[in-house]
Amino acid sequence: MPGSTLAHLAGFAAGAAVGALAANAFNTRRTLPASVPAVVEKTPEHKFRIIQDTSIAKEVLKYGHPGPVSDLLTRQAYVAAYDRRLRHPAWTAEHLTLSNLRPTDPSQRERGDRSKSEFKEDESLPAVFRATLKDYFRSGYDRGHMVPAADAKSSQTAMNETFLLSNIAPQVGDGFNRHYWAYLEEWCRRLTDKYSDVFIFTVPLYLPKLEADGKWRVTHEVIGNPPNIAVPTHFAKVVLTAKPVSPNQPRILEVATGAFVLPNAPISDETPLEKFLVPVEAVERAAGLIFFSEDVKQQSKNICQSTKCEVIVRRFDNAQKSLPAKPSKQVPLNTQ
Numbered sequence: 001m002p003g004s005t006l007a008h009l010a011g012f013a014a015g016a017a018v019g020a021l022a023a024n025a026f027n028t029r030r031t032l033p034a035s036v037p038a039v040v041e042k043t044p045e046h047k048f049r050i051i052q053d054t055s056i057a058k059e060v061l062k063y064g065h066p067g068p069v070s071d072l073l074t075r076q077a078y079v080a081a082y083d084r085r086l087r088h089p090a091w092t093a094e095h096l097t098l099s100n101l102r103p104t105d106p107s108q109r110e111r112g113d114r115s116k117s118e119f120k121e122d123e124s125l126p127a128v129f130r131a132t133l134k135d136y137f138r139s140g141y142d143r144g145h146m147v148p149a150a151d152a153k154s155s156q157t158a159m160n161e162t163f164l165l166s167n168i169a170p171q172v173g174d175g176f177n178r179h180y181w182a183y184l185e186e187w188c189r190r191l192t193d194k195y196s197d198v199f200i201f202t203v204p205l206y207l208p209k210l211e212a213d214g215k216w217r218v219t220h221e222v223i224g225n226p227p228n229i230a231v232p233t234h235f236a237k238v239v240l241t242a243k244p245v246s247p248n249q250p251r252i253l254e255v256a257t258g259a260f261v262l263p264n265a266p267i268s269d270e271t272p273l274e275k276f277l278v279p280v281e282a283v284e285r286a287a288g289l290i291f292f293s294e295d296v297k298q299q300s301k302n303i304c305q306s307t308k309c310e311v312i313v314r315r316f317d318n319a320q321k322s323l324p325a326k327p328s329k330q331v332p333l334n335t336q
Ligand SMILES: *[C@@H]1O[C@H](CO)[C@@H](O)[C@H](O)[C@H]1NC(C)=O
Pocket: 116, 117, 118, 156, 157, 160
């Protein structure tokens, strides 16, 4: 028999064995987590030990494993999922408190100083999927922090980590990253004055637009040469605040949630923040992500009813005082 036929038969036999063992796994599902491969034995300590990995994944992915589309990054001041295809975070998450924003402990001498940080490519990611400095150079876009540098002042390392390009997405500079978006970031930090705990998700979005022919399309730029980093059409901040209902009952928390979706475009200073308020579910639907459990959503107040949703405008450049208002885009952010 030619060698190739033998190889084929061997493969077939292995496949049959997998089938039989998978059935065995099915029978033991009450005692084993679903993901445990089939061939296991019980140790004298009543633990299960894998003798042989016969999972279907091992068989099917024998010659190649495409890997995850996102990398989970755990840093000192934040957690993020980096999207390998878009070359920017899929989401970032932070927990802000008064103490981690402004440590009062004098022993914490090492404080993050933004002038000592610089943008860096993230070498923990495979080179082919990395966002590079060259991609951003002369792209016309700012390197927009998803976790703001000012949220990571607890140490220089924490701050440096916000400058990794895996925490960055292309943002319009004037009127957005340097202005309205920065005001929103500051509003998020100010929530710690009123709430003991503030949780923030930052999420780049790609929203479809209704075009003249009646069809919805997503169009976005890709920067770099060759094109590498996708430019989000919108950015969302999803916020959860918590504080004790009363000082006598520190364990009973009042929780509020809210989400804001802003176009990646100049926004005039006069625009009320509430204009960007959307249901959390709308961002979840658009991003393919789930931020909070049903319980949290149902039991939380609307953030703008719990506190004032109003940004403080900070203009250091008088020349740029009046920016044109952005024509309103049609964005399908319904929750149906
Ligand atoms: C922060 O980044 C700067 C600039 O790359 C570097 O010189 C410095 O050593 C870094 N500090 C820490 C604590 O990692």
